[in-house]
Amino acid sequence: MVDLPEALLLAEQMNKEISGKTVVNVTLKDYSHKTMFINLSPKEFEQQIKNKKILSTFAKGKWIFSRFETEKILAIAPEMGGDILFHKNETTIPEKYHLIFEFDDETFLTLKYSGFLLMRFATQEELDETRYPGKIGPTPLDSEFTFKKFAIMLDQSNRMIKSTLLDHGQVPGLSNFYLNDAFFKSRIHPKKKANTLSNEEKKDLYNSIKETLKEAIKLKGRKERKDLYGVAGKFSRMIDSKCKGKLCPNCETLIEKLSVAGSNNFICPKCQKLD
Numbered sequence: 001m002v003d004l005p006e007a008l009l010l011a012e013q014m015n016k017e018i019s020g021k022t023v024v025n026v027t028l029k030d031y032s033h034k035t036m037f038i039n040l041s042p043k044e045f046e047q048q049i050k051n052k053k054i055l056s057t058f059a060k061g062k063w064i065f066s067r068f069e070t071e072k073i074l075a076i077a078p079e080m081g082g083d084i085l086f087h088k089n090e091t092t093i094p095e096k097y098h099l100i101f102e103f104d105d106e107t108f109l110t111l112k113y114s115g116f117l118l119m120r121f122a123t124q125e126e127l128d129e130t131r132y133p134g135k136i137g138p139t140p141l142d143s144e145f146t147f148k149k150f151a152i153m154l155d156q157s158n159r160m161i162k163s164t165l166l167d168h169g170q171v172p173g174l175s176n177f178y179l180n181d182a183f184f185k186s187r188i189h190p191k192k193k194a195n196t197l198s199n200e201e202k203k204d205l206y207n208s209i210k211e212t213l214k215e216a217i218k219l220k221g222r223k224e225r226k227d228l229y230g231v232a233g234k235f236s237r238m239i240d241s242k243c244k245g246k247l248c249p250n251c252e253t254l255i256e257k258l259s260v261a262g263s264n265n266f267i268c269p270k271c272q273k274l275d
């Protein structure tokens with residue numbers, strides 16, 4: 001998946017490479033309405049983007065936004081991952097991709113997704129009204145994401161802490177991948193009810209989420225993902241599938257795999273107690 005660290009890195013690199021360039025050609029390849037969710041037909045999409053200049057690119061949450069001179073914005077979220085790659089010339093264009101842009105200086109950008117792809121080409125006002133991306137609130141690294149707001153969000157939920165945090169729009173850019181480490185660092189069980197956390201636990205979790213994301217940004221994203229130039233990130237989780245059946249680095253208890261709210265978590269049952 002693309003979360004905040006990966007989206008920020010890709011957007012920064014895209015901003016450097018494609019700002020000020022005009023799209024001379026854009027092609028959707030192997031279009032499937034079952035896995036590519038676009039607000040326009042492939043023909044309309046290509047027509048509206050062709051011969052338009054890109055002004056800038058930025059990220060918010062797991063979304064990457066490219067602002068065009070027409071005041072429309074291209075919003076992309078490769079939900080389950082994939083590659084967005086820049087090519088100085090056509091020699092490095094991969095055999096398989098789903099979207100290609102050719103720019104006026106004969107450079108290219110390709111996008112290949114796995115799972116499914118959400119994409120919109122619309123004005124900011126139109127994007128704000130959609131369910132996805134909708135209006136994206138502060139991400140954990142924005143100054144508006146204060147501990148006070150975080151604590152209120154938890155106090156108002158009697159659902160599991162994991163479901164509370166991963167609900168759409170609650171904490172933009174954060175998925176189970178990074179949250180898993182934040183739970184381990186703050187010694188919180190993902191099934192614990194959000195409104196039962198003590199003030200100290202809330203603070204630890206809040207800080208762990210920020211720390212984990214900052215560390216991932218410093219290491220240029222997770223090692224399973226590539227940047228715009230095809231270089232893999234260096235972040236690997238403290239506790240993941242490799243740790244199952246191994247001992248907790250803190251207390252030497254066996255690490256357990258747990259299915260919680262539709263995805264797996266790895267926990268130390270002694271450090272991360274449910275009660």
Ligand SMILES: [Zn+2]
Nearest residue numbers: 248251268271
């Ligand atoms: Zn432990």
